[in-house]
Amino acid sequence: MSDLASPSPSRSGARAFSRLDYDPQWRQREPANSALPTDRSGPAEAATTVTLDKIGDFLELDFGRLFVWVGSGRRLITVLALTGAVAGAGFGVFSTPRYTVTTDIMIDPGSLQVVDRDLFSQPGAIDGQVLTAGSKLRVLTSRNVLSRVVADLDLTADPEFNGTRQPLISLPSFGSSGPAEDSAVVALKSLSEHISTTADEKSFVASLNVSSEDTGKAIAISGGIVKAFKAELADAEADGAARAAASLDSRLGELKADVQQAEQAVEAFRRRNNLSTAADGQLVSTQTMSAINAQVVNAQARLIEAQTAFDSLVAAGPQASPADPSAASSLSALRDKAAALQQQLLSQSMIYGPRHPTIVSLEAERNVVTAQINAEVQRAVNGAKAAVTQAQANLDALTDRSQSLTSAVFSDNALQVQLRELERDAAAKTAVYESFLARAKQITEREQIDTTNVRVISTAVPPPGRSWPPRTVVMIALGAIGGAVLGLLAAIGLGVLGDLRRSPRLRGERA
Numbered sequence: 001m002s003d004l005a006s007p008s009p010s011r012s013g014a015r016a017f018s019r020l021d022y023d024p025q026w027r028q029r030e031p032a033n034s035a036l037p038t039d040r041s042g043p044a045e046a047a048t049t050v051t052l053d054k055i056g057d058f059l060e061l062d063f064g065r066l067f068v069w070v071g072s073g074r075r076l077i078t079v080l081a082l083t084g085a086v087a088g089a090g091f092g093v094f095s096t097p098r099y100t101v102t103t104d105i106m107i108d109p110g111s112l113q114v115v116d117r118d119l120f121s122q123p124g125a126i127d128g129q130v131l132t133a134g135s136k137l138r139v140l141t142s143r144n145v146l147s148r149v150v151a152d153l154d155l156t157a158d159p160e161f162n163g164t165r166q167p168l169i170s171l172p173s174f175g176s177s178g179p180a181e182d183s184a185v186v187a188l189k190s191l192s193e194h195i196s197t198t199a200d201e202k203s204f205v206a207s208l209n210v211s212s213e214d215t216g217k218a219i220a221i222s223g224g225i226v227k228a229f230k231a232e233l234a235d236a237e238a239d240g241a242a243r244a245a246a247s248l249d250s251r252l253g254e255l256k257a258d259v260q261q262a263e264q265a266v267e268a269f270r271r272r273n274n275l276s277t278a279a280d281g282q283l284v285s286t287q288t289m290s291a292i293n294a295q296v297v298n299a300q301a302r303l304i305e306a307q308t309a310f311d312s313l314v315a316a317g318p319q320a321s322p323a324d325p326s327a328a329s330s331l332s333a334l335r336d337k338a339a340a341l342q343q344q345l346l347s348q349s350m351i352y353g354p355r356h357p358t359i360v361s362l363e364a365e366r367n368v369v370t371a372q373i374n375a376e377v378q379r380a381v382n383g384a385k386a387a388v389t390q391a392q393a394n395l396d397a398l399t400d401r402s403q404s405l406t407s408a409v410f411s412d413n414a415l416q417v418q419l420r421e422l423e424r425d426a427a428a429k430t431a432v433y434e435s436f437l438a439r440a441k442q443i444t445e446r447e448q449i450d451t452t453n454v455r456v457i458s459t460a461v462p463p464p465g466r467s468w469p470p471r472t473v474v475m476i477a478l479g480a481i482g483g484a485v486l487g488l489l490a491a492i493g494l495g496v497l498g499d500l501r502r503s504p505r506l507r508g509e510r511a
Contacts, residue, residue, distance in 0.1 A: 065499070066492060073491020080487035081480045088479020092472035100211040100467035101218045103226060104458035105140070107204050109133045133204045136454070137197060139236075140208065140229050146191050147184075148228035153220060156183040160213055161190040195225065205457065215462045222460040233452040241443050248440040255433040262426035269422055273415045285412045289405045296398045303391035310384035313377070331376045338369040 070077070109132035139145060155161040163186040196209045208225060212218035270276070276285075345362040352359050469475055 065495065069492050069495025070488065073487065073494060076491055076494075077484055077487030080490070081484040084479035084481070084483020084486070085476045086479070087483075088475035088477070089472055091479070092469050092475035095469050096213055097466040098211045098213060098468040099215045099218055099463050100209055101215065101222055101460035101463055102458070103208045103210075103222045103456060103460045105206050105208060105226065105229075106455045106457050107133050107136045107140075107206055108453035108455075109136070109204065129204075134199070136233065137199055137206050139232055140206070140225065141192070141195060141197055142232070143188065145225060145228045145232050146188055146195075148231065149221060149224040150184060150187045150191060152228070153224050155187040155191060158187070158217075160217075161187040161194075163187075163190065191221070194221070210460070211467055219460045219462070226454075226456055230452055230454055233454065237452070245440055245443040248436055248443065252433070252436055252440060255429065255436055259426065259429045259433045262422070262429050266419065266422045266426050269415075269419055273412075273419075275412060275415055275419060285405065285409050289402070289409045292398060292402045292405060296395065296402055299391060299395040299398050303388065303395050306384065306387040306391045310381070310388050313381045313384050331373060331380075334369055334373045334376065338366060338373060341366040341369060 109129040150156060150161075162183050194211050197206055198209070199206045208222060210218045210222040210225065212221060341362055345359065345366060348356075348358050348362060465471075470478075
């Protein structure tokens with residue numbers, strides 16, 4: 001009796017706990033009013049001992065009793081399993097189905113380069129390509145893209161997305177509700193819950209998954225997302241080009257003013273120093289100096305030619321032949337006439353004497369012709385001398401003019417150094433301005449070009465079945481399993497409570 005009331009520490013608590021219901025002689029050996037504690041040390045110590053023993057017995061529970069509890073609760077387990085199966089069947093039949101469609105998109109990290117020296121650089125390394133493709137994939141489900149889809153497909157009026165549809169089971173709300181959200185915000189949140197993306201690790205292909213209650217609506221949303229995605233990428237590039245063009249336009253005004261100021265400085269310097277330029281870009285003074293030098297050379301040649309002609313005439317004497325063709329022909333005729341008279345005079349001298357009138361007449365006529373020849377020769381010599389004088393005077397004048405221009409040319413060349421520096425500055429500013437102007441025009445036209453390289457390689461098609469909930473058979477199986485598990489837990493719990501109620505220590509503690 002004392003051993004049952006106060007078990008020793010070496011006794012197995014599980015075995016003692018199992019004898020409560022299956023030892024028929026226990027109730028005969030143990031009086032109903034027997035006191036549990038035999039130690040009279042005190043009520044506080046006795047209560048502590050009872051509590052520790054109870055916890056120890058519970059922790060040392062014999063798991064073989066589980067089969068007893070499950071067997072006693074098999075009816076409850078069966079009922080809950082059937083209830084779960086019926087609930088699963090009802091959920092599978094009456095819940096709103098969802099259909100998921102998939103669109104495969106190839107997102108090329110590089111855009112189409114339709115313009116030489118494009119504004120946007122192409123990614124080179126594989127890491128840069130992966131980051132670019134990942135960034136574009138993130139844009140696919142961004143708020144801007146989804147907002148376009150909500151507006152284009154008018155999802156704010158769709159009960160599936162605007163939050164007006166009531167769930168099958170609604171829980172009562174306690175407390176004050178917050179302010180009502182905008183229908184567009186609600187539709188945007190709901191749409192974001194209906195879409196998902198997956199990326200292929202070995203390619204730049206991504207899959208867009210869209211679920212909806214209607215297959216056609218899911219396909220329309222998928223197409224709208226792809227369309228809005230392309231438009232968003234194009235708008236992003238156009239916005240970047242517009243900002244670049246605006247920055248260039250704001251800078252063009254300053255560059256234009258700098259070019260005008262530099263060109264005005266060049267012209268002012270030329271006017272101030274009288275630096276006129278010809279069509280070929282050379283200074284007028286330099287061209288004039290070159291022309292005068294050429295004239296000096298020609299004048300020297302003419303002087304030498306005139307001097308040579310004069311010396312020839314002087315050396316030839318009466319037999320000289322002038323360079324003038326008319327004078328030379330006239331002189332030649334006179335000489336022919338003088339030779340003919342001389343021939344007549346010789347022939348007549350053989351017949352007549354020196355005082356014969358014929359001889360006297362021929363001599364007089366010969367003398368007249370000879371005088372004419374001498375006069376023509378002298379006239380030619382005087383003309384050659386005058387030509388030499390004229391050539392010398394012309395050469396002297398040109399030489400003086402060349403000497404006077406030499407100092408001016410040297411001074412203009414010194415000024416030309418400063419002028420070229422000003423012209424280089426103006427040319428550099430003009431080149432920069434023209435480059436910026438052409439680039440601004442090109443970027444402005446670039447805004448109108450869509451270079452996004454995104455292609456749909458697999459369009460969304462109706463799925464073979466719903467994606468949620470699972471098939472009714474699966475839901476029945478899941479409901480039955482869930483109900484059986486719940487019934488199993490309930491049977492074990494009820495068995496534990498029943499055994500604890502029948503424990504002698506509890507009865508002794510109550511007593």
